[in-house]
Amino acid sequence: MPFLAIGSSGLSSAKTATSSEVVDKLEALGVDQPLPNDYFQDRIRLLVQSPRRIFAYWEFSRDPFESLRLSLGSRSADYSLIVRLVDVNSNTASIHEAPFSRNYWFACLPDRTYRAEVGFFAQGGMFLRLLSSNEVRTPRGSVSPRRDGSPEFSTSSDEFARILEQAGFLADALEVSLEAADEATKFRSTRLLASQLGNVDVPDLTSGEQAELRGILAAMAMGEDIRLVLDELSDSLREWLLTLLSQRADLSQEHILALLRSLLRIETSAVPHHVQPKGAVHAVVGASEVNLPSPPIRMWMPSMTVGSLKL
């Protein structure tokens, strides 16, 4: 069909092109120049991007180095400008050199409260705080550990795992299913699973660490790289996991799924490796990426109640 040939421009979204030769009465407010670099205020703000990433930006009304030089003279050379991220509850902080760009992306933990500060820091520990930000709380990024106190809305771990599975939240469903299994067997299920992974003794764990361990197992079953979250783990769990990984470099998702099947009768359908279904097209405006939990597999979990589990 000679008429309708493929167009040349690669079928992408519309380019922005405007009519030229227009007298623009607002030309003096030129929009093609960058916006002002400074507002000459003392300001610092902390913003959440995601459970593990937050962003700070700041500005000074006047050059802080100048003030420092005026008060400390030559000793000001001992100081460098740093940005500090404070974990409000544990009162711990990390320190980073403050870049000229006056902003910083921090890696952080979920479900914690943070504050950012900018100031001068000298070797030997002196910190002169100049700016202190708002506090933010990072999202938990996972299900709540609490069930509703009222009988009307209380839900057992077993039931909640089923709800998560119905909703397509499979990693969370698996984790809560393990929680249900642990409740039914006084934590024997997860310990058994973990001990079968390799020849490394599972240490004694607090209930918080037990929850972390379930999270690790669920993540591994979903094919995620556990090494990415090592820093978040408690010391004993991290040590256990590192020993295990060094001993079993071949530890795979399939292995975990096989264990889940044999020990707990949890079945999963074929697991495509991180298939990310994108939306039909990228919309020009408005429409956002759909958060389809990936991969789109189905999972069948038996009821994790006392008496149904044969461990």
Next chain:
Amino acid sequence: MPTGYFSLVLHAHLPFVRHPEYPEFLEEDWLYEAITEVYLPLIFILQNLHEAGAAPRLAMNVSPPLCEMLVDPLLQERYTQHLEKLISLAEKEVDRTRREAHEFAPVANMYLESLSSARELWEHRYNRNLVSAFRSLQDEGVLEIITCGATHGFLPLISTSEAKRAQIRVAVANYWKHFGRQPRGIWLPECAYEPGVESFLAENGIGYFISDAHGILYGDPRPRYGVYSAVRCPNGVAVFARDLETSQQVWSSIVGYPGHPNYREFYRDIGWDAPLEYLLPHLHGNGERRHLGIKYFRITGRDVPQNEKLPYNPNAARERAADDAGDFVYKRIEQARSLNALFGRPPLVVSPYDAELYGHWWYEGPQFLDFVFRKLHWDQDEVVAISPGDFLDLDIPIQSQIPSESSWGEDGYFKVWLNELNAWMYPHQQAAEERMTDLANRFTSPDPLTHRALNQAARELLLAESSDWAFQIFQGTTVEYAARRFRSHIRRFNHLADGIESGSIDLEKLEEIENRDTIFQELDFSVYRS
């Protein structure tokens, strides 16, 4: 008692794009395409369903900027001209395909017919006012129209509570202007929620909002019914969360309905395929190729290259839409039965979608919806279509919960709107937000000229806050336009604020700014007071 409830929620939003300073403007096409391909078909279909007694019932957000554009005389006139140009092209195509391309003739005729109907509806049935058409559908009990942020501002990234509050207050006032009543619910922009947002909603009489699935699933405490019932924040505002199964059935390019080979291929458009000279009278003055909405090919197959696609067959596509609608309804029944057995009570399945999906991205989308509502009404009685407000009226006991921070953007939090590409925007936005409240607090009884400037400054701030700009910059779609819009509104705001503070307002510039950024004529700057 039904086995389950189903609530379709459509989100119709476009950023406020209006450029009177140019005779025509490319980005205004977003509105014109949406009117032709989405809003007119949806309104028409819903009215027919209603008149036929099919009792369609759904919620729909028609955002404030969209409402404002739909009632703007300049844009209405430009749309009329846009439609005329398209119809004249369709007429040429009917002629051409009859002469030299018979296999495309039915499709050419289809476009001429549907575009002519669109003109008839636009001019005579709706008198160019689609807001009043939406309003009628609400007044007749078909639509539950919900509001949105005033300019679709991303609330968790707005720096002051006054500015967050203003996004809601201005939206509600604008809703009263267009729809003559209080909005029952809100589509939070990007479904972006952080704990605390609900207090601004309650202050403004809003009873519910829509969130993504993990808003409730990750909420505290654990939701007894997952996303299959509403929950209530401690202050009473209800939350409805998205069901991902229905999302996937429609959105997913892998398993979703719109990917079927019989459906129309989006990317084979006459605007790219036809010789340029032929198209020139129908393009913008700059003669650049663009999508025109006349497309002749069907998807044919997922891996079929564009130059091997086969001609579109409207009847086959329509049949496919009917089949997919049947499948969708069947799956809703299955889903309702399985959830009802699990919970011991009827579940509510909430399915929010961008309205643009139905008609623009998925051409047969409106037909699909038509079939869905017909089948829901006439082919079964287990699943009932309701709105979120209807669910609240059922007085089913609702669990109290603090939802989780969330959005429906990629990865589920705020990454799309705050990342390395667009983080530069927020210091400027914050400075303007703080300065606006400062001005609003200081000027308690401004003289008329200052009052005008303050109101216009408020408009500029609202327009700068549109989350669309940060979104487009991240997505890489219309980066230049989005960045220019953001900068222009910050610049205009700063210019006006400087004039207000120094007591010397440039009247000529104020008038020019007012002539362009006309949104929210009813706005008063005092909404920014502490």
